[in-house]
Amino acid sequence: MDIIDEQVQLGDRRIVGQAHALDQTKRIFTSDRLSHAYLLTGPAGSGKTAFALMMAEAINGVDNLTDLKGTAKSKKSSWFSHPDIHLFIPLPTSANISELTERQKILTKDPYEIVDFSLRPELGKDGSSKNKRAFYFIDYYREEIRPKTVLKPNEGRRTIMILTGIDTMRKEAANAFLKLLEEPSGEVMFILTADKTDQLLPTIMSRCQQIRLSPLSHDEVRDGLIEYDGYNKEDAEFLARISGGNYSLCRFLDLETLQQTRKQTVDFLRYAYTQDAHSLVQLIEGWQSDLNLESQIALSNTLEQLLRDIMIYRETGNKTLITNIDQLDVIKKFCEGLGEAKLERMIEELQDLKGLFYHNVQFKLIFTALAFRYGNLMRGIEPLITSETAWKHLPAYSDT
Numbered sequence: 103m104d105i106i107d108e109q110v111q112l113g114d115r116r117i118v119g120q121a122h123a124l125d126q127t128k129r130i131f132t133s134d135r136l137s138h139a140y141l142l143t144g145p146a147g148s149g150k151t152a153f154a155l156m157m158a159e160a161i162n163g164v165d166n167l168t169d170l171k172g173t174a175k176s177k178k179s180s181w182f183s184h185p186d187i188h189l190f191i192p193l194p195t196s197a198n199i200s201e202l203t204e205r206q207k208i209l210t211k212d213p214y215e216i217v218d219f220s221l222r223p224e225l226g227k228d229g230s231s232k233n234k235r236a237f238y239f240i241d242y243y244r245e246e247i248r249p250k251t252v253l254k255p256n257e258g259r260r261t262i263m264i265l266t267g268i269d270t271m272r273k274e275a276a277n278a279f280l281k282l283l284e285e286p287s288g289e290v291m292f293i294l295t296a297d298k299t300d301q302l303l304p305t306i307m308s309r310c311q312q313i314r315l316s317p318l319s320h321d322e323v324r325d326g327l328i329e330y331d332g333y334n335k336e337d338a339e340f341l342a343r344i345s346g347g348n349y350s351l352c353r354f355l356d357l358e359t360l361q362q363t364r365k366q367t368v369d370f371l372r373y374a375y376t377q378d379a380h381s382l383v384q385l386i387e388g389w390q391s392d393l394n395l396e397s398q399i400a401l402s403n404t405l406e407q408l409l410r411d412i413m414i415y416r417e418t419g420n421k422t423l424i425t426n427i428d429q430l431d432v433i434k435k436f437c438e439g440l441g442e443a444k445l446e447r448m449i450e451e452l453q454d455l456k457g458l459f460y461h462n463v464q465f466k467l468i469f470t471a472l473a474f475r476y477g478n479l480m481r482g483i484e485p486l487i488t489s490e491t492a493w494k495h496l497p498a499y500s501d502t
Contacts, residue, residue, distance in 0.1 A: 105131035105259070106160055107173050113156045116167045116213060116330065118149055118349050119322035123315050130311075131160060136260070137311040138286040141268075142295045144315030147348025150295035152213035153315060154264045157293055158187045162258030167213065176257060182210040186258035188250045192236035192270040194219055199246060214350045218267065221351075221395060237270035243278055251282055251290050260291040268306070269296040276303050283309040317347040320425075327353065343425050346403035355400050363389065363397070367405045368432050374473040375440070375480045382473050390465045398465050402456050406449055412436050413445040442482030451475055 106112070112124045112131070123142075130136070140157070142150045156167040163175025164184055181187040189206055197219065204225060205217035216222045219236035238247075247263070255261050271279065283292065283306060294310060296302055318326075324342035326349050327333040333341065337357055344360065345352035366385060373381045393401060411424045416437045421430055436443070455468050475485040 104134050105136070106168075107171060108132055110160075110168060110171055110173070112160060112168050113153070114169055117152060117156055118214070118326035118330070119318045120149060120153065120315055123153065123313050126313055127157060136161070136291065138288075138290065139283055139292040139294065139310040141299075141307060141310035141312045142293065142315060143299055143312060144297075145317050145347060146297055147345070147350040147352075148315040148318055149214060149349065150297075150315055151209070151217075151264075151266050153313075154266065154293045154295055155181050155189070155209070155213050158262045158264060159184075161260055161262060161291070162186055162255075175259075180210050182206060184258060185256040186253075186260065187262045187264070189264045190238075190247055190266070191217060192219065192238055192267045193242055194234040194236050195239060196234075197236075202246075214353070216350055216354060216396070236267075237272055238265070238268070238275045238279075239272050240274040240278065243271075243275040248278075248282075251287070255289055261289055262291050262293060264293045264295075266295045267297070268294040269298045269301040276306065280305055280309075318345075318349050319347070320345075323347065323349045323352065344400055344404045344407060346399075346406070348399075348403075351396055351399065354396055356397065359393070359397060360400060360404070363393070363401050364404050367401070367408055368429070370405070370469075370473070371408075371436075371476065371480070374476040377473075377477050382470070386466045386469045386473075389469070393465075395459060399456065399459055402452060402459075406452050408433075409445055409449050409452070412443075413449070416441070416445070440480050444479045444482060448476060448479050451479070 106128070110128075112128050113120070117124065142153055144150055152167070158164075159166050159181050160168050160170070162181075162184055163170065163173070164178055164181060164187075165174035165176075166180045176184060178184045181189070189209070191202065191205060193202060208215045208217055208225070219234040223234040247265070251261070251263060253261050280303060282290075286292075292310070294306075299307060320342045323345045324335075324338045327338035327341055328335060331353050340357070340360075341352045341355065344364070366389075369381070370385060372378075373385065389398065389401065407425055408429065411426050411429070412433050414423050415421065415430075415433050421427065424430060424433065426433070451472060455472055458468050459465070474487070478485045
């Protein structure tokens with residue numbers, strides 16, 4: 103018997119974009135050939151957690167994120183109240199299970215809510231810029247996750263174990279978890295999510311059927327903001343432009359603050375070129391004190407988009423291809439005055455540094471080092487300090 107009826111459109115009540123992944127999943131469900139493990143991969147903010155919850159509900163017949171067209175097998179209102187659906191997220195070692203439950207409840211209202219400790223260390227304190235390292239450690243696996251896998255389904259087709267951010271699993275826990283995947287019970291299903299598959303054990307990946315979620319397009323993010331979050335078209339356009347395809351994150355940004363910092367990114371480039379140390383320190387320290395982690399990431403996305411616009415305009419001279427069309431004068435002046443700037447390298451440098459936001463590296467250190475490097479790259483020359491010896495930018499802060 104098929105998992106879902108042919109007429110059902112998976113995720114039609116909430117999933118943003120992902121037409122290809124939805125089509126792939128529907129083919130799986132209508133063929134009734136379920137794997138014991140699925141791995142959802144894709145960039146941050148593409149909706150992997152929401153997609154996993156949607157899959158779990160559809161398999162166990164919960165009419166919530168998907169309109170099951172009268173074919174629901176469960177009377178439960180969502181995955182959270184269903185006895186056979188269990189969701190886990192990476193935890194700091196200091197966290198307790200009540201904190202996990204708090205975050206699960208938030209996802210019942212909106213499956214795209216930010217509940218990761220790395221991005222939102224304290225619920226109700228969105229201004230916090232200090233993240234917490236969270237992962238799957240062995241005691242968490244043994245005490246909370248492993249016991250659920252021996253439970254038989256109470257009212258659903260499967261006991262479904264959703265583990266988000268599986269790429270954060272520590273080695274000891276990963277080796278123990280691998281044994282479950284190698285000897286699966288016929289009644290247990292795993293739905294795993296990961297941003298970075300290169301951090302996963304190859305043996306874990308090989309035992310999962312992969313479903314790849316695509317980066318969300320500008321239009322998909324904009325339409326999601328309008329349809330599900332009540333933004334007007336103008337604000338939705340702006341947020342989509344700076345989102346970097348991260349729908350989950352851009353909904354929690356302060357528009358007024360972002361508009362201001364957007365203008366300041368031009369100042370940052372100017373000060374970096376002139377190596378105006380006093381102005382750079384003031385600007386960067388202001389950003390560190392005023393912006394939470396989400397807004398710092400959005401600022402980086404804004405800067406990256408501006409650099410991409412400059413590169414596109416320099417190569418094509420076509421203003422219709424520019425995202426930040428209201429900054430066309432700035433873009434033109436940059437192209438005229440800094441024609442030798444290594445823009446592609448500048449974008450690569452920024453992308454490399456963005457990963458440090460999740461590893462407790464201070465924002466002011468990241469952007470101070472970036473300013474040093476941009477000073478040379480905008481002149482068309484290589485930075486004096488190589489990427490391999492990046493600590494030399496701020497030796498007083500180095501452990502070496």
